[in-house]
Amino acid sequence: MILPHNVSEADFKAAVAEFKALLGEDKVYDKEEDLNLYRDAYSPSWDEEIECVPSLALAPTSTEEVQGIVKIANKYKTPIFPISTGKNLGYGSCAPQNRGEIVIDLKNMNKIIEVNDKRNYCILEPGVSYFELYEYIEKNNLNVMMDMPDPGWGSPVGNALDHGWGYTYGMYRDHFACHCGMEVVLANGEVLRTGMGAMPNAKTFAENKWGYGPSVDGLFAQSNFGIVTKMGFWMQPKPKHYALINLTAPRRDDLIPMVDILNYLEDSFTIGWPLYRSPLNPPHGKAMNEELKGYLTSKGGKPDYEAIQDYALRNKIPYWSVDITIYGSSKEECAAKIKDVQDRMNAAINGCEFKTLEDHDLPLTEEQKKAMKHKVTLGIPNLEIFWLSTRGETIEPEFGHVWFSPIIPRDGRELLKCQEVYIDIFHEMGVPSPITPFAHPRSWMYRAFCFMLGFGNSRVDVEANKKMREVYRRMVQAAAENGWGDYRAAPDFQDDVMGAYSFNNNILRTFCEQLKDSIDPNGILAPGRGGIWPANQRDRRGYRK
Ligand SMILES: Cc1cc2nc3c(=O)[nH]c(=O)nc-3n(C[C@H](O)[C@H](O)[C@H](O)COP(=O)(O)OP(=O)(O)OC[C@H]3O[C@@H](n4cnc5c(N)ncnc54)[C@H](O)[C@@H]3O)c2cc1C
Secondary structure (H helix, E strand, C coil), X not given: CCCCCCCCHHHHHHHHHHXXXXXXXXXXXXXXXXXXXXXXXXXXXXXXXXXXXXXXXXXXXXXXXXXXXXXXXXXXXXXXXEECCCCCCCCCCCCCCCCCCEEEEHHHCCCEEEEECCCCEEEECCCCCHHHHHXXXXXXXXXXXXXXXXXXXXCHHHHHHCCCECCCCHHHHECCCCEEEXXXXXXXXXXXXXXXXXXXXXXXXXXXXXXXXXXXXXXXXCCCCEEEEEEEEECEECCCEEEEEEEEECCHHHHHHHHHHHHXXXXXXXXXXXXXXXXXXCCCCCCCCHHHHHHCCCECCECCHHHHHHHHHHCCCCCEEEEEEEEECCHHHHHHHHHHHHHHHHHHCXXXXXXXXXXXXXXXXXHHHHHXXXXXXXXXXXXXXXXXXXXXXXXXXXXXXXXXXXXXXCCHHHHHHHHHHHHHHHHHCCCCCCCCCCCCCECCCCCCEECCXXXXXXXXXXXXXXXXXXXXXXXXXXXXXXXXXXXXXXHHHHHHHHHHCCHHHHHHHHHHHHHHHHHCCCCCECCCHHHCCCHHHHHHCCCCC
């Protein structure tokens, strides 16, 4: 029997009996086959002692039931861990923070409370998925769309609470920044509403963020201060025309002016999301050209940058490619924006080329939707990312991965430097580098880049996982030395990541832990989440190595 940390079998059994009395037997999952579903399918410590396997899962249907759970958890000091739809793959998925914790699965709290397409917001419970919200919008013919992450099976609430990102206009891509108003069950069982919601009968819960006094919403994301039971979000009105263009440039250094121009165009709302790539990477499922592959290690195990550039020019393969979305009220408006992009790029980059990939009046027909390249850029949820990458049909079957997600400046020079730093570290650690001199930036953050990397892991090779975790930790440290900090991480690495935010002797973490001790004195809520440990478990910091 798996038990929560420092909880006796007798106390655990008494707590289970009270949970069953509160929720009914059918909302308390204690059988092994049910609990297996709450293991992290992408765990970097599969089958090791430190793997975050739960002891129990509970599926409440109301805020009152969540309050009841929190009270019982306090009585028996059983740690609990909330998830919304639990699809946080690569960052912990539906597993708890630590082995033996009780998962509070909020999937049954799935009411779409309101979608308003005149004032452009929605209010949702945590169990509402992006697919459900989309279906509701389409069925009711509403003139709004929701920005979403690549796989649409997660939830606006869960995704925003882990600072997730999407694919439309800059500000909408930042899902936590787009939230407005929360309802939260605190660790003592009280219900708090933030912003305007703190006023009974507030009429602008999901429209005006600040209300009066300090804004406390940020405390409930990537943390362990409360269980969010309702959240408002700003939504984007549907555009009337959509275009997707592709831009290519021949040289590695072209990235520098390209990024500067795209920054200007994005920040002035001329373009939507720019998707950077390099055509030097082989298409999914195809092997890299042998000659090119050779140049990745031909200078004493490191890349020969000149030879790679020469190879690209000789073979007429552009070094960089960017797909750029353009929204507008008409075809003419989009055409004017496209011309602006082309004029600026042509003036700065020799040999850049353009293609129009899509150019449609909206709404799209069902056929057009199916054929669309980047469905999420029009708020259409899908799971295509899975056949393009992890566990896809086209690549080696992998078990899973954990994302390493450092934020770097939105600057071409810095990206090129970042490639070199990462390549050096992999070399130093004796591990083949997954980073190449044509690895591209991720551009969801609208004022910064993420230079992300998926560390593959195994279900059969414990030693390989240990080595992977060692390299990951070295990367966190190296990134911090260069001023780059991860924005999100799986539980195995959250102590390391929070540890890197160390200004003034880790005052940020100390401040959070002072708050934790005062509002959750029994330390029952997600201990260690975000690197924040309650006093009674603080000695566990960094126990997962
Ligand atoms: C191939 C692939 C592509 C991906 N692409 C993207 C992407 O484009 N953008 C992106 O952001 N992510 C992406 N992800 C990561 C992930 O799949 C999504 O972010 C997903 O939406 C998160 O799952 P969820 O919405 O079910 O959140 P959950 O798993 O429910 O929640 C995430 C975390 O937030 C906290 N939390 C959740 N609900 C509550 C609550 N009610 N109260 C308090 N705390 C809570 C918990 O700590 C939980 O672990 C990708 C993953 C993969 C594997």
